[in-house]
Amino acid sequence: MTTKSIPLTDDLHAYLVAHGSPPDEIMRELIEETRAALPDDARMQVAPEQxxxxxxxxRLLGARRAVEVGTFTGLSALAIARGLAEGGHLTCFDISEEFTGVARRYWARAGVQDRIDLRIGPAGETLRELPYQRDIDFAFIDADKTGYPVYWSELVPRMRPGGVIAVDNVLRGGRVIAPGNADDRAIAAFNDEVLADVRVDAVMLPVADGLTLARVL
Structure with missing residues (x-):
């Protein structure tokens, strides 16, 4: 047996998804619509297993207060909203009315629209509108890669002790070890920043394109 994560063939990936809370009808239709209507951008959607x-x-965190930076067509927000504790609330930050218009339709179909507050505008600015208090249980960062350090700097001080920040695309298809463009270089530098941040303990997982989980101390 290997001591490393094994590569996923298409068949093995399908098996993994089928055995780990597979997407329901609403999620499947959202995934399919995104791929069909936005083929050039569909890569921004989180993987089904993610x-x-x-x-x-x-659910594990018992999260009531959650924040998402980068919503796209709403699959990750739908997943987070479904996991919130009773009375929980998710604040989403995105810049696209077009993409999030798709998200709103599916949130309504899933009956979670009342749990989600969508704010349109540059997240580096709109995040600063959040109260400066440590009450966020869970945050998910999946937006423009060069903006990650800004989003991190705004979110960490607002997380409750023990709160978790999840950060997507931290492996950049494997290119973080030999960055080839500005986004790759930004993520490689950001990963080093997280590793050195004494306010958190963090683990990087090979989920989809790489997922860092950071627990705020």
């Missing part, structure tokens, strides 16, 4: 993990993690 969506299941976000719901599981949100």
């Amino acid at each position: 969506a299941a993990f976000l719901t599981f993690l949100t």
